Amino acid sequence: MDNKRVGIIIPSSNTTVEDEFSPIFLDAGISAHYDRIPLENVTVDDLAAMEKNTKDSAALLKTADVGVIAYACTTGSLFKGLGHDIELxxxxxxxxxxxxxxxSGKVVEALNLVKARNIKVITPYTKELNVLERKFLEQNGFNVLEIKGMDKVKNVDIGRISSDELMNFIDGTDMQDADCVFLSCTNLPTFSVINVLEQKLNKPVISSNSATLWGILKALNIRYEKGPGYIFNAP
Structure with a gap:
């Protein structure tokens, strides 16, 4: 694709996507343009209300002549179940x-890329959203061995989770029988821990942001091998 201009729709309270994507976009020569749609709490009702702004957000980003638009929200693109990502x-x-x-669709693609079938999922979410995420992943053919959440509701609190806090939470989970580990939520900072975890666990680690970024680069026909995790170097 010749047009290297990208539009990204993010929840208004997301404080992570821009920080994690910007250095890579700059290095890869990509022009990124963001639009925020209202979300404070990560609940089904609030995610559904946020989704109603998708069409208007896409229309605004269209005026920037973008070639690709990303909807950078995990549970916001899966809570309706199988096909929600396609619908959006x-x-x-x-x-x-x-x-x-x-x-959520790019997470599925990335998990298939690494041939994952038995997965463990780490999230910042409440049980309500973890149940819906498990259902979506299982509907897409994955065996979710365990999904473990940090019980956060306010999205700004998710963005404040430190690398040490995340690593300590993951350390309490037995990953031996998993093919792959998925770190869910685009507001969960993960780029600083993915490579460390892959070396420690000796298996692929995919996050919502790494999958979304990988999907954007793929849409632009850009191979960027310095991205976080195995998926950026996969054949």
Whole structure:
């Protein structure tokens, strides 16, 4: 794709996506343009209310002549179950005439890329959302051995989770029988821990942001081998 201009729709309270994506976009020569849609609490009701702004957000980003638009929210693109990501992608593409990259869909693609079947999932979410995430992943063909959440509701609190806090939470989980570990939520800072975890666990580690970024780069036909984790170097 010749157009290296990207639009990214993020929850208004997300404080992580821009920090994690910006250095890589700069290095890869990508022009990134963000639009925020209202979300304070990560609950089904608030995610559903946020989704109603998707069409208008895509229309605004269209005016920046972007070639790709990403919907950078994990549970916000899966809480309706199988096909939710596809539905959102169609809304975005129809409104903006751009290729859509939807986080939950790219997570599925990345898990398939590494041939994962038995997975363990780490989230910052409450039990309500973990149940829905497990259902979505299992509907897409994965065996979720365990999904472990940090019980956060306020999205700004998720963005404040430190690398040490995340690593300590993960250390309490037995990962031996998993093919892959998935760190869920685009507001969960993960880029500083992915490579460390892959070396420690000797298995692929995928996060919502690494999968979304990988999906954006793939849509732009850019191979960027310095990205966080195995998926950026996979054949």
């Amino acid at each position: 992608g169609k809304v975005i593409s129809k409104e903006a005439g751009a290729e859509a990259v939807v986080t």
